[in-house]
Amino acid sequence: MVLEGSSEALCPPSSLDLRQSCKKTTSSSSSPLVPASQHHDNLIINDKDPVKYGELIVLGYNGSLANGDKGRRRSRLALYKRPKANGVKPDVIHNISTPLVSKALSNKSQHSISYTLSRSHSVIVEYTHDTNTDMFQIGRSTESMIDFVVTDTSPNSQGANEGQSAQSTISRYACRIICERNPPYTTRIYAAGFDSSKNIFLGERAAKWRTSDGLMDGLTTNGVLVMHPTGGFSDDPSPGVWREISVCGNVYALRETRSAQQRGKLVENESNTLQDGSLIDLCGATLLWRMPEGLRRTPTLKQLESLRQEMNAARPQCPVGFNTLAFPSLAQREIVDKKQPWVYVNCGHVHGYHNWGFRKEKGGSGNERECPMCRRVGPYVPLWLGCEGGLYLDAGQPTHAFCPCGHVCSEKTAKCWSQIPCPHGTHAFHAACPFCGTWLTGEQGYIKLIFQGPVD
Template identity: 40%
Template sequence: MENNRTEDDFYGQLIVLGYNGSETVPYQQNGQGGGPSSASSSQMISTRHTLRRKASPNGVIPSTKHYVVADPASSASMRDRRHFVSFVKSRTETLIQEYQADNFTDMFQIGRSTDKPIDVTVKDTRCTDADGEEMPADHRNVPGSKNCGGETSLIPPHRDSTISRFACRVLVNRTSYPVPRVFAAGFDNHRNICLGEKAPKWLTESGMDGLTTNGVLLWHPPSWGRLVHGSEAQNSTWCQWLEVSVRGAILTLRSSRSAKTRGHLLASECNVVRDGSLIDLCGVTLLFRTKEGLDNSPTTKELDERLASMNADRPQCPVGMNTLVIPRQRNAVAVKSATDQPYIYMTCGHVQGRHGWGEQPNKLKKCPICFKDGSIVRMCMGMEPAFYVGKDVTPTHAFNPCGHIANFETLDYWSKIPFPHEASAFKPVGAACPFCITLLDAKSPIVRIIFP
């Protein structure tokens, strides 16, 4: 992947949080109707999407033409296959805003659909706690598929997705200094974006604007790996989740994800995505990295070499005296019988193998080294290089409670980013591990690991 960044047509890369370096994952999508009777199909989708200059521009921008119709399906825009946005005011009145070709931009559409208009297909990777009903993304298998251990997955099908089939679009100007901008909603097979009667809509000097049902949220750091605190945070919108409209306006968050009243317009903010920007689509979060940002990040080869070096040291369990091997990925089903699997005692950080010593009530175990009671979790290397902060990738800490390990700078950065937690718990309140999207412990989000 690193060699592909040297080309001049490279705009940037979108990485889906939650898959720990896996380049493709199985995706099972219901039929177009989305109901129980719809046919389903299974395929592999990518978790890392490179945005490149297209052979010919396909961007569109609002035109000056707009009109009112009773039925959008009978509009001239639909008949002539022009791009347009339908603002439904009532059952008998819909405002049509036409869009026109823009020869200076490329358009990339993102959503749950696998239809042709979509460039980046995504699936749900919901934030969960360690005991939640949803499994972290890097643990999941499609029902009936084979997991890494060769066993049939027993994970039940996902509940209905909260991600729109045509969730958002990114427009990038076709110049030597590309500037990507994100807009809510994407055009469907009929080149239409439809904002229903209950969707927030308002009139601007340039025409109508609106928000999608569950919204498209943006989060920007001042620079990759840097956060703002104190007075700097109070006087800026850095490191705050904001919402973007269909026309690209930026607003404060609504009272709930699908509230019918929009937030406050922020005229001084723009919809440009930068190195480290996060895009949340209510069920999946994507990280945007620029070419310069990726060039200054570690490579997959460097992470593999560091992992091999750690395993070459042959760490031993102090109880079983067996050699431990740190994995680069976790199986969908825990292999409790594996004698070489390292575990972290999350209270003290000591690393050991799995053994029967120190069993306590409530699934706790007493550490045989320091005698502290706490939970244990399987250790796993963080293998997505785009998530790393800093060049020294030596793992020193682990996320609590999932057990993914990386360098301190990486864990410290991600442990301070609150994530939107679906439509039911809209306000961003908790940080999550970027490698698996497990919500972190509020009191001790990271733990220093201590090898025997």
């Protein structure tokens, strides 16, 4: 048995509860830059490394949930090849009357999807074991069949409302991901997950229909939306079109509103196959899918710390107070330090903190400041280094910051995320900072930082 620590790799999912297989380490080999609770150790049972299908990263948490990553409730999860396949595939279709429904659904050893067409008629599709695939389930439920517990993300809260699951718009069994166990390890997403009775139940009011080949399909209440980037996520990506994924994995145009009963039009030339940079929206939280080859181009925590030290070694100074500025350690994220650099987000001039320059602009918030360097008026916020490496497109120098939150990353990363509209509510879309979820403002949504070097 080999215990390998990694800031990117989490415990490989298995038939055991992830809460039992994910062990925290507090050994002296852990990096002092990040609290031990933020280290995700990869317990490798075999002599060779397991196959990693990819990683899911929840947008808005910057590397860790507010109360720490615990078991299956975390901000990032890697999907590994299971010791034994647990995938399922459609097998037998039954057209039955209501008295037989309860009997068909009570077989907890049989996966099935039931479509209620009327009070007296249901269609039940039985699923059989598939030795060629692994299945991972995502949802709000904390039951053992859910591999990744996801709760609502609130902008600027860093997950402060993650416990308010009773008011959540995320389904208890939101979706399932099916990974082929053999190369090229194709990964596909499907709406809805199986419950404790191994059933997916689409009630009488759910959107459902017969397909052209006589089979059944349907949508979940608030839907599972997917957007695949074009051009390659690590190369020169541009946003794709948001689509809805059905229970059977078919691709549809968006409904008029998120929970409308009328489905969108079938998009035949697109698929439910995830690619590097695919976004998955569960109506309350948005997940980013990263593939192993894409993750190799992103910075590790060690590299981000090195970049932080390089910026501090340049001894940037406040152009007014002439005091030396320093980005706080990654472990001190969201805790303002007295040496913290601050920025005027409308112009990019970096200063130390000062409590003057307030301007009350017409229609403004009353908290805007006038930059002493260029006299432009706008928000004045502390700068934070983006700590979740999986959200980066490259390991470039952190030279740009999102507006108005002040999260710093590479230029390529800032440009990409500023162009991606993420779902909000039932039919609205807004570009947002991937590190905290704040809606972006200004002409571009980001600003190039202007530092002043030491005068001595």
